[in-house]
Amino acid sequence: MSGYALKLDDSEQIQKENDLSFIGGQPRIPEDLDIPHCQLCGAEQTFFFQIAFPEGHSWQGFSMAVFQCTSCADEEEQIPEMLQVPLKGADIPKDFLKNYQRHFKLEVFRTKDAIKPREDYEEKILFRRWLLEPTTKNDEMNKVGGQPTWLLEDEAPATYNGEAPMTFLMQLSEGFQFDLVKDAPAQIRIGLRGNPEPSPNRYYELFLANQLYFFGTMEMTDPLVYVLTQI
Template sequence: MSGYTLKLDNFGQVQKEDDLSFIGGQPRIPENLDIPSCSLCGSEQTFFFQIAFPEGHSWQEFSMAVFQCTNCANEEELIPEMLDVPLKGADIPKEFLKDYQRHFRILVFRTSAAIKPRQDYQEKIMFKRWVFETTTKKDEMNKVGGQPLWLIEDEAPATYNGEISMTFLMQLGEGFEFELTENAPPQMRIGLRGDPEPSPNRYYELFLANQLYFFGTTEMTDPMVYVVTQI
C-alpha cells in the first residue's frame, strides 16, 4: 500500500468547497449524517480533522472525519478505550468499535457523498489544509498508508469479530496542537486535583496529544475504525 507524508499547507488557510483533507474549519460530511454529540454530557462534539484517503490506499474513495468532545472531561474517557488483551494480533469483539465511541466519534463515508462543508457547524479549530507528499522515508510521524512507526511496540490488531481483517490507515504524531479560532471556548481537561477545569491553552489536544494510530476494517459495507494511542 502506498504511503504518504501528511503536511500542513500553512499558506492555504481559507476553506474552499472542494477541500477534502484538512484540520479544523467546517467538516465536509454528507448531509444525512448528524454532527456527533457527546454521550457523557450531550454537547455537540468538536470537529478535529478529516482525511480523504488517496489513490493506492486500501480505503481509497472513502473519507474519515474525527470528532471529540471538548466541553467535558472524564478521566476514563481521555483516550479511546483499549482492549483488555495484548493488542498485537488481537481480535476486536463485535460491537466494541461502536460502543467505545462515547466521548469521541469517527465518521466514515464515501468521499463522493459529501458535497460541501457543513454550514450548520460552528468552527472552533482554525482551518488548515492537509497536503499529501509521496515519501520513502520510514521515520515520518504524520502519514497516511504505508507502515506504522511505533513509539514503543507493535500494537496492531489483526481482526474484527473474528473474521474481518484490520488494516493500517494513518498515524498522527504526538504533541499535535489544533489551533483555536478567536471565539472558541477552552478545552476542558482534568486538573491537578483530579477535577475538570478549562485549559489555559489556545489549542485543543486530540486524545491527550498522544501518538495516534488509526486502523480500519477491510470490509467496507460497514467500515469501522480502531484507535491505538502511545506515549
C-alpha cells in the same frame, strides 16, 4: 500500499468547497449525517480533522472525519478505550468499535457523498489544509498509509469479530496541537486536582495529544475504525 506524508499547507488558509483533507474549519461530511454529540454530557462534539484516503490506499474512495467532545472531561474517557488483551495481533470483539465511541466519533463515508462543508457547524479549530505527499520513508510520524512508525512496540490488531482483517489507515504525531479560532471556548480537561477544568491553552488536544494510530476494517460495507495511543 502506498504511503503519504501528512504536511500542513503554509499558504493562505481559507477553506474551499473542494477541500477534502484538512484540520479545523467546518467538516465536509454528508448532509444525512448528524454532527455527533457527546454521550457523556450531550454537547455537540468538536470537529478536529478529516482525511480523504488517496489513490493506492486500501480505503481509497472513503473519508474519515474525527470528532471529540471538548465540553467535558472524564478520567476514563480521555483516550479511546483499550482492549484488555495483548494488543499485537488482537481480535477486536464484535460491537467494540461502535460502543467505544462515547466521548468521540469517527465518521466514515464515501468521499463522493460529501458535497460541501457543513455550514450548520460552528468552527472552533482554525482551518489548515493537509498536503499528502507520496513517500517511501518509514520514519514519518504524520502519515497516511504505508506502515506504522511505532513510538513503542508494535500493537497492530489483526481482525475484527474474528473475521474482518484490519488495515493501517494513518497516524498522527505525539504533541499535535489544534489552534483555535478567536472565540472558541477552552477545552475542558482533568486538572491537577483530578477535577474537570478549562484549559489555559489556546489550542485543543486530541486524546491527550498522544501518538495516535488509526486502523480500519477491510469490510467496507460497514467500515469501522480502531484508534490506539502510545506515549
